[in-house]
Amino acid sequence: MIDLRRVPERWRRFDVTVRDLPLGLLFLAASCVPAFANHGTRLGGVPDRSFDAVAVVVVALECLPLAVRRRWPVVCLALVSLGFALDQLRGYHTLAGTALPIALLSTGAHLERHRRTTALLFSVAYVPLAVALLQLGSGEPPVEFMTFYPVLALAWGAGAWLRRDRAAEGEHRRRVAEDTRTAERARIARELHDVVAHHVTAMVVQAEAARCLTAAPERLDQTLTAVTDTGRRAITDLRHLLDLLNPDHGTGARTPSVGRLLTLVEQTRRAGQPVEFTEKGTPAESTGSADLVAYRVVQEALTNALKYAHGSRTSVQVHHGEREITVEVSTDGSGSRTRSPGGSGRGLAGLRERVGVLGGDFSAGGRTGGGFVVRARIPAGSPS
Numbered sequence: 001m002i003d004l005r006r007v008p009e010r011w012r013r014f015d016v017t018v019r020d021l022p023l024g025l026l027f028l029a030a031s032c033v034p035a036f037a038n039h040g041t042r043l044g045g046v047p048d049r050s051f052d053a054v055a056v057v058v059v060a061l062e063c064l065p066l067a068v069r070r071r072w073p074v075v076c077l078a079l080v081s082l083g084f085a086l087d088q089l090r091g092y093h094t095l096a097g098t099a100l101p102i103a104l105l106s107t108g109a110h111l112e113r114h115r116r117t118t119a120l121l122f123s124v125a126y127v128p129l130a131v132a133l134l135q136l137g138s139g140e141p142p143v144e145f146m147t148f149y150p151v152l153a154l155a156w157g158a159g160a161w162l163r164r165d166r167a168a169e170g171e172h173r174r175r176v177a178e179d180t181r182t183a184e185r186a187r188i189a190r191e192l193h194d195v196v197a198h199h200v201t202a203m204v205v206q207a208e209a210a211r212c213l214t215a216a217p218e219r220l221d222q223t224l225t226a227v228t229d230t231g232r233r234a235i236t237d238l239r240h241l242l243d244l245l246n247p248d249h250g251t252g253a254r255t256p257s258v259g260r261l262l263t264l265v266e267q268t269r270r271a272g273q274p275v276e277f278t279e280k281g282t283p284a285e286s287t288g289s290a291d292l293v294a295y296r297v298v299q300e301a302l303t304n305a306l307k308y309a310h311g312s313r314t315s316v317q318v319h320h321g322e323r324e325i326t327v328e329v330s331t332d333g334s335g336s337r338t339r340s341p342g343g344s345g346r347g348l349a350g351l352r353e354r355v356g357v358l359g360g361d362f363s364a365g366g367r368t369g370g371g372f373v374v375r376a377r378i379p380a381g382s383p384s
Contacts, residue, residue: 024066041097044133049091062096069106101155108159190350281320301329330373
């Protein structure tokens, strides 16, 4: 059984010439109906003539070129115009004369090059046709030809308007696609920053600490083991991020969640940062992207603590509410700044954007008496 809903899709797969041919065949069939004889366009008052073999050729010349009206619009217009001229000069006055405005509209809509030259040439060609019809006709006033020309120009103008509208729509789609690509690149940059910055900062801090432990082999071995574990975790997270960029990657992707916060805190502790971790409440059944954003907030805040307040007492508090997750990460600023790479400013800006997309609140700034605090309120349940 034929699925009627797929018929338009299958029809669009055909070549444009095949799709335009039925229109020409329709005009051809209608023009050959005896009841419609001499009831078409009449220009110049040439006496009617009955159908003959030449009339069939003229009708075919007017109708069949409509099959190429989009592929070769100038060819279509030239052939239809020639057929229209013969139709009027011989007095057939067939219904096929209506194909001329359609050919003009199609040319105005689909011709890409030499548009002004084409319009000028066909306008000039209209003059000898009008003169010949005046001589062969039955005394029709010249104003009739002056009135008919604006009708043809209107058909061309309608096609030109459709072309401009189509071009504007194409430009709009191009801008939307470009904005989408830009947003996607920004999202990937944020993900890379979140994954790389934390792990690399931890490795740098741990490696610097290892330089001071050459006299304590056991502690040195523990520190180097922590560096190795951090590097492996970074590789795992990067592989996961690259999997997400793969078009064939499934929708069941693993994403960092609040349940991994304890692992994140332990990693930061092994890098020499004293961290107090408190988690209250029960996560909602459906948190959407809130758990991932909460994870990124804690990750970025701990990364900054390692960079700019290494050794400072740091507190991580996460509270799961029915409709939101609140996160607060603070340092007291009592430690010393490490020689880790400086920040680019993307981290906090990216977090503010992430939280804002979900309709939450984000703040980051200095504490009274020294230190730094990051706070975020993240509505749960949004799939953004």
